[in-house]
Amino acid sequence: MTYITLDLEWNQPAPGCEVLHQLTTEIIQIGAVKMNEHFEVIDQFKADIRPRFYPEIKREVQQLTGICSQQLEQGMEFPTAAEQLHQWCGENFFLITWSHEDVPVLRKNMAVYQINSDWLPDSYDLQVIYSLQQFGKYQQTALFKAMAQLGMEPELTAHDALHDAMYTALLCQQLDMQQGLHSYDAYRKEAAKGRAIATKVIEGYTCIEDVHQDDSLRDFCCPECGTPMKAEPWQKGKGAKRTAHAFCPNHGTFEIRLRVQPRPQNTLRARAALYCTEESTNETQNN
Numbered sequence: 354m355t356y357i358t359l360d361l362e363w364n365q366p367a368p369g370c371e372v373l374h375q376l377t378t379e380i381i382q383i384g385a386v387k388m389n390e391h392f393e394v395i396d397q398f399k400a401d402i403r404p405r406f407y408p409e410i411k412r413e414v415q416q417l418t419g420i421c422s423q424q425l426e427q428g429m430e431f432p433t434a435a436e437q438l439h440q441w442c443g444e445n446f447f448l449i450t451w452s453h454e455d456v457p458v459l460r461k462n463m464a465v466y467q468i469n470s471d472w473l474p475d476s477y478d479l480q481v482i483y484s485l486q487q488f489g490k491y492q493q494t495a496l497f498k499a500m501a502q503l504g505m506e507p508e509l510t511a512h513d514a515l516h517d518a519m520y521t522a523l524l525c526q527q528l529d530m531q532q533g534l535h536s537y538d539a540y541r542k543e544a545a546k547g548r549a550i551a552t553k554v555i556e557g558y559t560c561i562e563d564v565h566q567d568d569s570l571r572d573f574c575c576p577e578c579g580t581p582m583k584a585e586p587w588q589k590g591k592g593a594k595r596t597a598h599a600f601c602p603n604h605g606t607f608e609i610r611l612r613v614q615p616r617p618q619n620t621l622r623a624r625a626a627l628y629c630t631e632e633s634t635n636e637t638q639n640n
Contacts, residue, residue, distance in 0.1 A: 355395075355446045356388040356525065359476070360517040361455045362418050365569045367409040376465045377572050378458050379407045381425055382418075383434055384514030385441070386522040392530060394522055398441045399515040401428035406465075413557040418512040432466050435459075439472055447534065448476040451496050451521045454551060457574035461581060475579070479521055481544045482533035491544030493552060493626075496520055503527050541576075549626035550576045550607075558621040561593055564613055570625040571609055575601035584609060599627070606630050 362382040366372045381404055387396040403425050404410075410422050429437075450456065456476045463470040483499055484491045496517060500507055505523065509516040533540065544550065551573060558564050571584035580601050587595035595611040608630050614622045 354390060355443070356390075356392060356449060356522075356530075357442055357446050358386045358388070358449045358451075358479075358518045358521040358525065359455055359459075360384045360450065360514045360521065361458060362414075362420060362512065362514045363458060364404055364407050364414050365411045365567075366407050367411045368563075370407055370409065372568070373406050373465070376406060376461060377569055378461070379404050380431060380434075380458065380462045381410070381414075381420060381428070382514040383438060384516070384518040385438065386515075386518045387441075387446075388522055388525065392522070392525050394519070396441075397515060397519065398438060400434040400437065401425055402431050402434050403428040405431065413555045416557050417555075419510070431462060432468060435463055435466070435468055442472075446474070448474050449479050449521060449525065450476045451479050451517065451524075452551065453478045453576050453579075454574060457579040457581065460579070477534060477537055478541070479524060479528075479533075481540050482528060482530070482537065483524065485536075485540045485543060486528055486533065491546070493549050496524075499524060545576070545629045549610075549628055551627045553625045554622065556616055556620065556622045558613075558623060559619070561613060561621065564593075564611075564621060564623045565595065567623070570611060570623055571597050571599065573599055573607070573609060573625075573627045575604050575607070576627070577601070577604045582607065587611065598630075 361380050363378040363380045365378055381402050383400045385398040386394055389395050410420060415421055456473060460470045480494060497507055497511055500520060507520060553570055565587055574581050582599040582601050584599040585597050587597050590596055593613040597609045599607045599609055608628045610626050612624045616622045
């Protein structure tokens with residue numbers, strides 16, 4: 354049995370680009386790190402992927418990741434990368450991510466290409482394990498901030514898929530992973546109580562209308578089963594705040610909350626966060 358940390362970077366439709374309704378996030382980079390039963394790093398995997406559906410890298414994505422279209426021109430096709438990842442992972446492994454979104458996004462990309470994803474196991478969100486072991490409750494924490502809180506000094510750049518997968522692996526070495534994996538269901542339920550389950554942060558918007566029209570901010574998967582959820586339009590709140598309901602057929606209704614903040618150079622930063630509602634909590638308990 355091995356442990357594999359996985360991280361993805363993905364692109365979103367640029368303004369004016371035709372949106373493929375079943376794929377709003379196209380993977381452009383895969384990074385993974387393999388560990389043995391003692392959580393010692395034994396191998397690594399990285400693939401740059403040439404996008405087919407959204408070849409123009411969205412400005413906000415390029416600002417966040419540093420990945421440009423020219424870099425990906427030499428990348429491989431997604432089906433090739435997915436097959437190489439499958440062969441590299443092997444059999445009988447645990448999958449660990451610093452988010453619950455990576456595996457559902459990977460499954461959606463594979464589905465578009467009609468690639469079988471049954472070999473992918475459910476993943477463990479290390480952010481949940483980290484929060485419960487460090488704070489006794491769920492607390493949204495960026496990967497690099499978690500490293501700083503544990504006295505780790507990152508030497509590699511953020512938002513590179515392999516770098517983030519490596520740092521996720523190194524964080525595993527600082528936690529009680531056997532306890533974390535054993536108690537994961539209880540950890541996950543505790544994390545859902547009144548805390549953001551998942552967030553999206555995008556910077557570089559030039560006006561509030563661009564924020565409200567960016568459908569990717571409402572693109573969340575169910576934290577329980579990974580099913581892509583159908584989200585309603587934003588409902589106006591106080592000031593620039595907006596809320597929207599997202600529905601999972603298996604686990605009920607969740608709420609997305611949007612906040613917008615001014616940033617340097619007259620740009621805007623948007624943070625969309627997913628929360629449980631009473632209905633989703635009840636559905637999860639009943640299941």
